[in-house]
Amino acid sequence: MTEPRLWCELVLALGFVLYALFGGADFGGGIWTLFAFGPRAEEQRDALFDAIGPVWETNHVWLIFVVVTLFTAFPGGFAEIFTALMPPLVLALIGINFRGAAFAFRHFGRQTRRELPLSAQVFEVASVLTPFTLGTAVAALASGRITLVKGKPVVDLAAWLNPFTVAGGLTGLAICAYLAPVYLAVRVSGPLREDFRKAALWAGLALGALTTLGIPVAWYQAPLFAHRLLTSWPMALVALAVASGVGTQVLVWYRRYGPAQVTAGLTVAGTLGGFAAALSPDLLIGQLSLTAAAAPRATLVAFLAVLPVGALILVPSLGYLYWTFRGEPNPEIPPAGSEP
Secondary structure (H helix, E strand, C coil): CCCHHHHHHHHHHHHHHHHHHHHHHHHHHHHHHHCCCCCCHHHHHHHHHHHHCCCCCCCHHHHHHHHHHHHHHCHHHHHHHHHHCHHHHHHHHHHHHHHHHHHHHHHHHHHHCCCCCCHHHHHHHHHHHHHHHHHHHHHHHHHCCCCEECCEECCCHHHHCCHHHHHHHHHHHHHHHHHHHHHHCCCCCHHHHHHHHHHHHHHHHHHHHHHHHHHHHHHHHCHHHHHHHCCHHHHHHHHHHHHHHHHHHHHHHCCCHHHHHHHHHHHHHHHHHHHHHHHCCEEECCCEEHHHHCCCHHHHHHHHHHHHHHHHHHHHHHHHHHHHCCCCCCCCCCCCCCCC
């Protein structure tokens, strides 16, 4: 594969998957702070906030990477996508900003024992809003509802809010909710670990049900996408996702949390990889191909030439952060329920 455009497509898909794996787990932590359960609900929230703390800003590097790749390598697609999908993308941006502000207010409020009212609730709601709206926007690319007239997208509510895109939004939520407890189970112990084990098992079942339900929904709402999904490469990736998902459930059931992190990541990578493979060779299915959206060859070559230089700086730094962080409680923040 020597064509620069094809390499840029792979880079874009890789960034998309990495954001889901790392940023998705981050959002999933926020989702489970909303749905914390049982007598240790407050302990669950504290463990989730401790895990999110060092990486909540860092994970958005992958989203920035996806956006930069899109407008550099596929500028025609960038313009059409952000015009057609302005409403859900603006909602996602609002969610990201409110989530970050609420997290910061809660963090420093706990340090000073003067936590602002509703900061945790805003964080939780924004953690649900953002992956849902991003999921609807991504699904809209494959829905066939976005149409171009004289090269310009027709902005239509039905383009991003229909049964297929809603299923995509719910799948985005399920991916986030699935990753967080699997990742966190290795960072806690005792009864708290059992709580996250239960959460991981339920989230795995929910993700499996939603992705299975998404296929008949796609047949009726996005037939071109559904037809492509059942071809060789997309189906191979879907099969990987199914096998990895079943394997993760078995590993979590038998409390093998280390290997479960790997298989959970493969489940998400296979799910999103299958989606991307079925969408290809289009960026807007049936309307705009990746070839038509691509920048001139010289731009693509320059982008690919610069990419390894940035990766030499970024990847080791992020690898060190992810590898060394273990999610220990912050000693500067008092435990929930402690007296001021």
